[in-house]
Amino acid sequence: MNDTAVWGRAARALRGGGRPLVRVTLAVTVLSALAGLALTALAFVLARPSLTGMWEDLRWARSAEDPVTTNPMPVYYLTVAVAPAFLALLALAGAALQLACTEAVLARRPAGRELWRGGALRRAFAVRMLRGVLVAVTAVVSLLVCAAVSVAFSYFLGGSDPLGGGGPFDRPTSVLAMVAAAVLALRLGFALAPQSATMEGLHPLAALGRSWSLVWNRRALPRTAGVLAAAACGFTVLYLLIRELAEPVRPLVRSAVLSQLTPNPYVAQAAGTLAPVAVAVLLAAAAILPPAQALLAALHVRLAELKGTDPRHSAEGTVTACQKSG
Numbered sequence: 001m002n003d004t005a006v007w008g009r010a011a012r013a014l015r016g017g018g019r020p021l022v023r024v025t026l027a028v029t030v031l032s033a034l035a036g037l038a039l040t041a042l043a044f045v046l047a048r049p050s051l052t053g054m055w056e057d058l059r060w061a062r063s064a065e066d067p068v069t070t071n072p073m074p075v076y077y078l079t080v081a082v083a084p085a086f087l088a089l090l091a092l093a094g095a096a097l098q099l100a101c102t103e104a105v106l107a108r109r110p111a112g113r114e115l116w117r118g119g120a121l122r123r124a125f126a127v128r129m130l131r132g133v134l135v136a137v138t139a140v141v142s143l144l145v146c147a148a149v150s151v152a153f154s155y156f157l158g159g160s161d162p163l164g165g166g167g168p169f170d171r172p173t174s175v176l177a178m179v180a181a182a183v184l185a186l187r188l189g190f191a192l193a194p195q196s197a198t199m200e201g202l203h204p205l206a207a208l209g210r211s212w213s214l215v216w217n218r219r220a221l222p223r224t225a226g227v228l229a230a231a232a233c234g235f236t237v238l239y240l241l242i243r244e245l246a247e248p249v250r251p252l253v254r255s256a257v258l259s260q261l262t263p264n265p266y267v268a269q270a271a272g273t274l275a276p277v278a279v280a281v282l283l284a285a286a287a288i289l290p291p292a293q294a295l296l297a298a299l300h301v302r303l304a305e306l307k308g309t310d311p312r313h314s315a316e317g318t319v320t321a322c323q324k325s326g
Helices: 003-046 048-064 073-105 112-117 119-157 172-189 193-200 204-215 220-245 249-260 265-306 311-325
Strands: none
Touching (some): 003 048, 003 073, 003 265, 073 119, 073 193, 073 265, 119 193, 119 204, 172 204, 172 220, 193 204, 204 220, 204 265, 220 265, 249 265
């Protein structure tokens, strides 16, 4: 397979998209920031009883000159509860950027209004959500299988309880190692599913199957893995750099919350901690996602051509029909 053709097609898409693609990226970034801010405010409102209780425990401990004993578990539970909403927001933003880059690769102008109104965006979003659910379920199943095997070995061969304190399941690195292989294999195989849905008009399950058939072969696997690895490394480096540069925002946000919103130090500390993280995630994603999505779209076109189909032709009718139905 000619790698130069893939890189050249992606580069032409980014150059040809030009200002429209930049406008879509800025619009998605701003809207994501506003929606994320609204979700964060809702999370703080829901967590207010727990944060107030923690603050009252802190004040009582200080007045009694006793050690501070607060229970942050309700806040952690709430964080887990609202996490799906944030993940859905990230999936929607990623779907919009992916669709804009796909349009650019197909040599069509990535006009913003068509993106928001068209059914292609719904397809891309549905595929991303389904892919995320399957990856999460795979991680849980892998962990349960590892736990069952560990308990069986401990039962038949003797030894300490692997699920007890101090065992491998208490160490995050060990847990990640248990689920990494299955999660990475599934995520890699489904890497081109959003492109399959938007370019070929497939429903979510068919798009996942199509991506699996395109990726898992000798020619496509290393190239897909290379694109994903490069995007992950680029995002990580850029995120860490921007977060370090945004650290001065932390005390400013903390002081603003204490002086303008609430004297609760836990609320102020949480808001100050989240601010540089949110800035780094938004800016790093805005910089890395467009070229990564353009590369994946160009790779999808090339792999489909090698299998005897041309998604550029099928996508024209698909996107038009989606826009009419939208």
